[in-house]
Each structure stands twice: as C-alpha cells, then as structure tokens.
Amino acid sequence: MTLSTSGLHDDLSQLRLDNSFAALPSTFYTRLQPQGLTQPRLLHANEQAAALIGLSPRALQSEAFLRVFSGQQPLPGGDTLAAVYSGHQFGVWAGQLGDGRAHLLGEVIGLEGNWELQLKGAGMTPYSRMGDGRAVLRSSVREYLASEAMYGLGIPTTRALALVVSDDPVQRETVETAAIVTRMAPSFVRFGSFEHWASRKQPDELRTLVNYVIDRFYPECRQTPTGETADEKGAILRFLDEVTRRTALLMADWQAVGFCHGVMNTDNMSILGLTLDYGPYGFMDTFQLDHICNHSDTQGRYAWNRQPSVALWNLYRLASSLHTLVPDGDALRAVLDRYEAQFIQAFHARMAKKLGIQHWRPEDEALLDSLLKLMHDQRADFTLTFRRLADAVRGQTQGFQDLFIDRAAAQAWYEQLAARHAEDPIAEESAADDAPAQIRANAMDAVNPLYVLRNHLAEQAIRAAKEGDASEIETLLTLLRDPYRAKPGYESYAALPPDWAGGIEVSCSS
Ligand code: AMP
Ligand code: MG
Secondary structure, eight states: OOBOTTSOBSSGGGOOBOOTGGGSOGGGEEEOOOOOOSSOEEEEEOHHHHHHTTBOHHHHTSHHHHHHHTTSSOOTTOOOEEEOOEEEETTEEEEEOOOSSEEEEEEEEETTEEEEEEEESBOOOTTOTTSOSBEEHHHHHHHHHHHHHHHHTTOOBOEEEEEEEEEEEEESSSEEEEEEEEEEESOOOBHHHHHHHHHTTOHHHHHHHHHHHHHHHOGGGGBOTTSSBOOHHHHHHHHHHHHHHHHHHHHHHHHHHTEEOSOOOGGGOBTTSOBOOOSSOEEOSBOOTTOOOOTTOTTOTTOGGGHHHHHHHHHHHHHHHHTTTOOOHHHHHHHHTTHHHHHHHHHHHHHHHHHTOSSOOTTHHHHHHHHHHHHHHTTOBHHHHHHHHHHHHTTOOHHHHTTOSSHHHHHHHHHHHHHHHHTSOOOTGGGSSSOHHHHHHHHHHTTSOSOOOOHHHHHHHHHHHHTTOOHHHHHHHHHHTSTTSOOTTOGGGGSOOOGGGGGOOOOSOO
C-alpha cells in the first residue's frame, strides 16, 4: 500500500468500499456505466472532501482520478448504478423520476463513516425521461461551490469532491458545455424514494428501504425510549420523528442565513436532513420575505418565507407513504404535529444568537419581526444587516444604518435591541478581560457570516471557469469555508452586490 505521510491514499484502487445500496434488490436501481466526457479536464478537486474518503491531494492529480470522475472508468471496487425514486414536483404528483443524470459509483468506507460517491451529468439513464443526462458547467460550478459554502456555515449538506469539464456541447436555451460534479453523501435516499414504493403499492420493497435506512442511519429507532426493542410500528414512528426533527433544524438553518433552495420537491428532500440538489438556489442579497430565487417558480411555492411550511408538506408526503406500513394516521400525524414547535424553537435559537441575545424570550419575536419587516420594506441586504449589528454593538451604528433608506427607523430599531441587550447582561466572569459589549459583538460575528455565496460571486467564478480559470473557485472556497472571519484584501467579496447582479436569472435549466 502506498500511504502518504498523512495516512491518505495516493491511489484510488486502495479505497475500501462497501456498496450497501447496490446490495438492495435490483428493483431499486439499474446497473449501468456512465457516458464519460470527451477530453475531460479537472477544473477543481476538493482536498477536504477527498480526505473524508481517505484520498491524498496527490491522488486528485492522478490520471485515474480524472478518468473515474469524468465517467470514463468505473470506480475500482464500485458498483455503478442509477437509483429509482418518484416524487411530488411543485405540489403535484409526478410519478416515477429517478437518477436521470446521476450515477452512484459506490460507497467508500471513510475514517469517520461511509460516503457514497455520485457523478452528476454523466449521461442518460433509464430515468432520464426527456433529459439528456448532462449538466452544464454553469450549474455544476454552482453546485460545487454551494455544497462547500453550506458546509462552511455548519449546515447539513451533501459535499462536492470534484468538478470536471469538457468542450462537449449541451443544448439548453443556448449551447453550453458539459461538466460533471461528483457529490458525496452518506446516502442520497430521498423522501421520493419512499413515495415510489408506496405509490406502486409494493409494501415489501417499502419495508426493505425503511429497514435499510433505519439500520444504517437511524439504528437508535430500533429501541423504545425505555430501552426495549421497538416493534415495526414503534421503529417507524421514531424514524419519522427523527427525520421530522432533522428537517425542522435544516429549515431553521436555511432561514437563518437567508438561503432559498428553489426546488423543494419531495425528490429533492434528503432522508438524512441534508441540503440536497443545488439548482436555482440563492442566498438572498436584498431581503424580501417572499423572495423567489427560482425563475421557473412562477407561483412562488418555494419562496423564502414558505420553505418551513413546504418542508412540513413534504414530510406529510413521507408520512403518508409510511402509512402503508403503519396504518395509524393519528400516530403519524402526532409525530408531524411536533414539527412546528421544533422549527420555531430552532429558528428562535439561531436568531437569538444572531441578534446577540443570550436567552430568547417570547417578546423577542416582536423585535425580530419588526427587524424583518424593516429590512423587507427598505430592501436591506440580509447578510450585511446581521453582520453590521455587531459593529453597532461596538458603538459603530453608521454601517448598519447605511443599509436602510430610512436611517432613523433603522436607528430606532437598533435602540430597541440595545435596550434588550441591557436586560441580558454578559456574565461578569466572562467579561473579565474584555468589555461586555465586545464579548457580545464577537459572539455575534461568530454566527453572522460576512461571506455568503451571493449569485454574482458564483457568476464571476462561472465566467472565469468558462475560460478554464479555477482561481475564483479557489478564492471563494477559501472565504466560504471560514465565512465568519474578515480577511484583509477580500472586502469586495463581502460588499453589496454590483448593479449587474440584479440581472442574473437562475432557473431550473441546468
Ligand atoms: P431536479 O428537480 O432538478 O432535481 O430534477 C428532477 C428530475 O429530473 C430528476 O429525476 C432528475 O434526475 C431529472 N433530470 C433533471 N435534469 C436532467 C437531465 N438533464 N437529464 C436527465 N434527467 C434530468
Ligand atoms: Mg433532484
């Protein structure tokens, strides 16, 4: 074995695999080979993600790496397949979908858990329907960056391992070029994977899938709260409870950073509570309560302020699939009834930290709502509004006021927050070395990112990538992995978007 000094492998063939999804019955997928890109070039590889599966930085530069992650060669030890699932799209039952342009290469045994590796854009599968199985450079760069940006924010997400490009033409509104992004997740099973078997009235397959997911990812659900072995109904209810809880926390995370997913269809909802499928997503610049980031979402179904309730709607679709195995609607509903309180509690906890409040009180909701309303009415920048609150706590309210047209209204709101802070003193002992205001402000900076993946930043990286230049991707990754700490020289990445940013349209076209 060639192990580099770091204990990481230089050679892909040294990875250890355990292809557990491929061990499910063959009705769950189709085995097939990807259609590789011609004359592929590695635009970027992610050393941090590679380390999770035991690969060294050197491995990323190898010929074998490029061949595997351009879809030209199978992953050594892998078992390539496309999975089937169904789903509700924009609230309507869409029937069978599946990995129309994704190939699961295999599941690598990592040091701290297993990771499935999946190519996105490596050609048609039996689930491609009208699609070409390809992904364009533009959307691949966006997915690659967003995965790592989310990770940097501490929000559960799929990761991205590699971005491979080529000159192969892909027809969208215009002719673009093809790319493949390799994603990593412990599992890519979605709510729609369960809906698939329930809708086809195949309870045995549904049970197989439920058992697979519980055994691998939710083994604690096999026990009752008192430590006895749960029966099937008990295990499934606990499983639904845990998925509900994780989904509620994920929504709180998204809302707290002004993230819009854009396509919260049930086939894009991870059963592990991860952010999954980065398409027409957006981190809001100007705050708008009902901001719609997906140009194709004409009804605003997935607007920012609707995300938490849409997630619950999606959980209802999951629960009704599980009803096949647990025919007790009241019990399933009782689990989902906990969602709202879980979400609100998690959201308030996050917003309290962002506002520099140590202990949330029910009255704080009015304070938060009045800020959001002010931001909405005055089109204030989401990220900078929160970031500059810490400066205000340090005594510099100018920057915060600058974000609002009506500076006096902004200042008046800030004075309410300052009064609230006065009732929420920083403990004496922690304030020993530093002024209490400084301690509070530092804590606020640690949760209010300065750098987020604004659309125009992604766009700049895409433009450079089209010229074969990955330096913007590299710069953004450096900033977004540590988004809370200001880096001298990178002021423009934290600034308000330029005028041209308003003209960027992101849609389902990818
Ligand atoms: P999405 O909502 O973008 O996650 O995709 C919904 C469904 O369409 C999934 O089954 C995808 O695999 C499939 N799909 C999206 N784009 C393509 C494409 N270019 N070729 C084949 N299938 C696609
Ligand atoms: Mg999808």
